[in-house]
Amino acid sequence: MTNPLRERLIARIRETGPITVAAYMAECLADPADGYYMGGDPFGAAGDFVTAPEVSQMFGELIGAWTLALWYRIGAPDPIRLVELGPGRGTLMADFLRVASLDAAFLKAASLHLVEISPALKARQAETLNGAPLMPEWHDRFEDIPDGPVLVVANEFFDALPVHQFVRTETGWQERLVGLDGDGALAFVTGPTRLPDAAVPPSCRSAGVGAILETSPASTAVMTAIADRIVKDGGGALAIDYGHFRAAPGDTFQAIRGHAYADPLAEPGRADLTAHVDFEALAAAAEAAGAVAHSGLTQTDFLLKLGLIERAGRLGNGQEERVQNDIRDAVERLAGPDAMGHLFKVLAVTGPGILPEPFDSRPAAPHDPQE
Template sequence: MNDQLSLSELINVQIKAQGPMSLSTYMNLCLTHPTMGYYRKSDPLGRTGDFITAPEISQMFGEMLGVWVAQIWQQLDKPERFTLAELGPGRGTLMADMVRIFQSVPGLIDALNVQLLETNPVLKQQQANNIKGASLNWVEEIHQLKASEGPLIVVANEFFDALPIKQFQYVNGNWYERLVGLKEDKRSWGLSPTPMPADAFPPQLGKPAENAIWEMAYPAQKNMEELGAIVAEKTGAILAIDYGYAETQTGETLQALEKHQMVDPLANPGDADLTTHVDFQALTEKLDREKLNICPLITQGEFLKAMGIELRAKAIMDHIPDAKEKVENDLNRLIGAKQMGELFKVQAIGSKNMVPYPFEAG
């Protein structure tokens, strides 16, 4: 007989014992509980999972990122050793596609040290199986990248959107933290009884509308600060790709996906992927601008076009005419204005005097 509490029961017990919990605590439990968390227990990716990421749509996405990494390596004067770190590498599809590109760049594979930031044992095994042609190392904390060899190039595709956030709601002239509580033994939203000090909120929010929601992603900011400090010291660049917005604003973006369907975020803890849109202004605002070059944000469509994805698509269609319709559909999904091309943004950060191609200096 299994008398272990489910994650849903565990969260309810914690709320009963300690009172309503912050959304960040709730998200942490849902996503990273050691045995029942969404990212710890299974493979959530792909057509049979809960969502499909850009690398799973088409090899062209990973190939363009591989071209970008090769370009940065050349901008760094082709160091004899460098580290490429991928944050949240999924099944390893993106890294596998990048490594395939590296094999056509003389000297790059010999210089390459791959570090994968991953905590899910199922995905670690898949990464080991899927990534061929490069030696792999795994880390579970960003600070471990300090010990990596040579300059550091970081790729983070749909990483920051899955980190826990806090939500605040504007009611009668004050901000209150939004909490997860219980109502008749069912999880529901509520507000902290204590108003937050007005100076704790970004001035960009101005005077919000009644019941406006503001989301604060402290773990994402902290991770980016840590990455920035390492890149500033070691030299290199960071590339972050995520759906999000350029300037801090109000608006609720929390969503839960289960088997490709939107579901109630409070309904099935550990069974659905919880994500939010990334506030790129907040993500980069605490970085050291004396030591880092924070490039202006561009869209995924702009980035992939600049890296040559349209030429790559044409080459594939010329080589495999039967694939024409699929390649055209995949291309449109990745760069189309009404698809991922506009919704997803690309943030590049370079070490001092490094302006990562194809971005402009910050």
């Protein structure tokens, strides 16, 4: 089967030389004609992957309850911009707004803003949120959100932002590129660009030859913009994604197609491309902008402290056995250490002087559970 995007990438590399992994990832996900996110719905059993909001309504409800509590903790500003980055099908926000509908003061103060580049997903979000208590406005970039305090939710957003990869050689960290092999197929090659020693995280400096180091300037740029806004206008942000608390060497660039891992170079634009999120880098970007980063919680910690078990018990009360089993399965998928629970980490960003629950009881020294 022909792949127009692959052919265009090969032609580009032949003409101008290998491209960065970040450039390749951006083209595969966001090419206007053939990008993965531009033409269809990749979520759910019929798609390529399932996100936490699709597992259970409990996830979006708990995120909604947390965000409402943060709004009151920062003084219940009116107006408030409620922002979701990469809203998927709109499922999380639909569940969020069901909780928000119980608070008339919040609904009066809030306007809803969705940051989404995919026309197909915008249409799906509009369908999901039809009749919701807040109707969304769509934006291509966070920077386009109207002025004022913001409450930002980013669930599985940062993992889809492009990463650069560097490989440890005898002479230092050199950038890994996407070029062509002897048969003219896409292949990884090592380029001449070197990562300055000062830019290598201390935890990665003893890595051996052949190790891979990933950086994501796109991710830190988005976090810097969010933190700048919070410092200037007030508000807070919540990021949940799979990744690590501290920078570490490792090749996490991966493709998912049909709920299975795939070769990231095999079918450009036809598989989801992601990389694990460096929460240490995100926290550092937020704090460099003058905000406060609250970290150290896995998704397990976060959801259980917010009352996942109690919410599951209320949902299952009086239901038939099949429904109760489904709810138990959802709890295990969301918070089980062998499912999403330990792989996914949580980061909150606020202005100075704000300590949101449950980060006010977070571990003294965050650590990465076994992934």
